[in-house]
Amino acid sequence: MDKKRANAKYSDGKKNVEVNVSIFLWDEDSVFYVYSPALDITGYGLNKEEARESFETILHEFILYTQNKKTIFKELENLGWAVNKRKKRVISPEFEDMLSENEHFKHLYKSKDLVRDSSNVNLELE
Numbered sequence: 001m002d003k004k005r006a007n008a009k010y011s012d013g014k015k016n017v018e019v020n021v022s023i024f025l026w027d028e029d030s031v032f033y034v035y036s037p038a039l040d041i042t043g044y045g046l047n048k049e050e051a052r053e054s055f056e057t058i059l060h061e062f063i064l065y066t067q068n069k070k071t072i073f074k075e076l077e078n079l080g081w082a083v084n085k086r087k088k089r090v091i092s093p094e095f096e097d098m099l100s101e102n103e104h105f106k107h108l109y110k111s112k113d114l115v116r117d118s119s120n121v122n123l124e125l126e
Contacts, residue, residue, distance in 0.1 A: 021036045021038040021039060021092050022036065022037070022038060022092075022095065022116060023035065023036050023055070023116070023117055024036075024037070024108070024109075024114040024115065024116055024117070025048065025051065025114070025115045025117050026108075026112045026113060026114050026115065028112070030046070031044055031045070031046065032044065032045055032046070032047055032048050032050065032051040033051055034048075034051045034052055034054070034055040034117075035055075035105075035108065036055070036059075037098040037099075037102050037104075037105035038079065038080075038081070038092040038093055038098060039059065039062065039079060040079060040102065040104070040105075041055070041058050041059060041062060042055070042058070043055025043056070043057070043058055043059075062075075073085050073090070076090050079093070080093040080097060080098065080101060080102075081093060
């Protein structure tokens with residue numbers, strides 16, 4: 001398993017969603033952040049654990065919302081993911097593509113002391 005990625009599996013009993021994305025951590029003014037450029041979501045907290053919990057909550061809400069609205073594939077395509085709707089498979093963008101196409105990530109990567117890290121996220125759809 002790539003130790004620089006976050007992994008998540010979701011199931012509502014009928015549908016399963018598995019997420020495997022790179023995450024980056026940094027702290028600024030005593031606040032810790034966890035960011036996924038592949039999903040363009042950020043969690044934060046007063047320590048690394050709180051930041052990861054916040055990230056997991058936001059990731060869970062993203063999956064719930066997009067599945068309920070039936071827009072998950074469209075949202076992932078908008079974020080640069082390769083989507084095969086027929087086979088219900090998605091592949092996250094390459095690091096170099098995220099860096100060149102995501103201005104927010106490019107700025108963070110150049111201006112912050114980012115740490116690429118791992119996280120195991122296991123949540124179930126309600």
